Amino acid sequence: MIDFKIKVMIKNSLMIFLLFFSFSTFSQYKKNEVDLIKTTIENYFKGYINRDFLLLEKAFDSQNGTMKVPILKDEKIIGFQNHFFKNLIQKWSSREKLSDDVLKKCALTILNLDIFEQKMASAKINMKVDTITYIDILSLQKIAGDWKITNKIFVV
Numbered sequence: 001m002i003d004f005k006i007k008v009m010i011k012n013s014l015m016i017f018l019l020f021f022s023f024s025t026f027s028q029y030k031k032n033e034v035d036l037i038k039t040t041i042e043n044y045f046k047g048y049i050n051r052d053f054l055l056l057e058k059a060f061d062s063q064n065g066t067m068k069v070p071i072l073k074d075e076k077i078i079g080f081q082n083h084f085f086k087n088l089i090q091k092w093s094s095r096e097k098l099s100d101d102v103l104k105k106c107a108l109t110i111l112n113l114d115i116f117e118q119k120m121a122s123a124k125i126n127m128k129v130d131t132i133t134y135i136d137i138l139s140l141q142k143i144a145g146d147w148k149i150t151n152k153i154f155v156v
Contacts, residue, residue: 033118037140038110040147041123044138045108049129053093060085061141061148068153085149102130111135118142132156 040059047055065085070077098106105128112124121140126133139151 033115034113037113037115037121037123037147040140040149041110041125041138042108044149045106045125045127048092048127049098049103049106051093051095051097053089056089056093058146059149060089061143061150062086062089065148065150065152067151098130105130121147 043055044059046052047057047059062085066082067085067088068080069083071079071081107126107128109126110123111126113121114123115121119142123136123138123140125136125138127136128134134154134156136152136154138149140147141150142148143150
């Protein structure tokens with residue numbers, strides 16, 4: 001009778017240990033993915049404000065990624081068109097550098113981050129650049145092992 005109770009206790013202890021170990025391993029894996037996605041978003045922000053082509057290229061899918069850009073007529077939005085990141089990265093990185101005073105006032109806040117099966121994610125961010133505040137919705141995908149922004153919509 002005592003043998004049976006000891007076996008049950010050992011079995012239960014082992015199950016609890018394995019469950020805890022599995023959960024902590026999964027949590028650690030998810031935390032690493034969150035950190036990698038945050039790094040991609042920070043590369044976008046830092047690349048944008050510092051006009052850094054290499055950081056922007058690290059952040060965006062420069063082969064197929066797109067951003068929805070408003071089509072304006074008489075200062076009203078009448079639709080949207082896709083602009084490829086490969087062209088936008090060139091444009092953003094060749095803009096005039098921001099002053100040190102402006103750079104000090106720039107800020108990034110990640111408002112929301114959702115990850116699905118460590119393959120794709122969406123993020124809502126707030127970017128303050130000089131006197132402009134952007135709210136971006138980003139779609140991210142893991143491409144060749146790296147998180148890349150594949151689509152972006154925004155409001156000012």
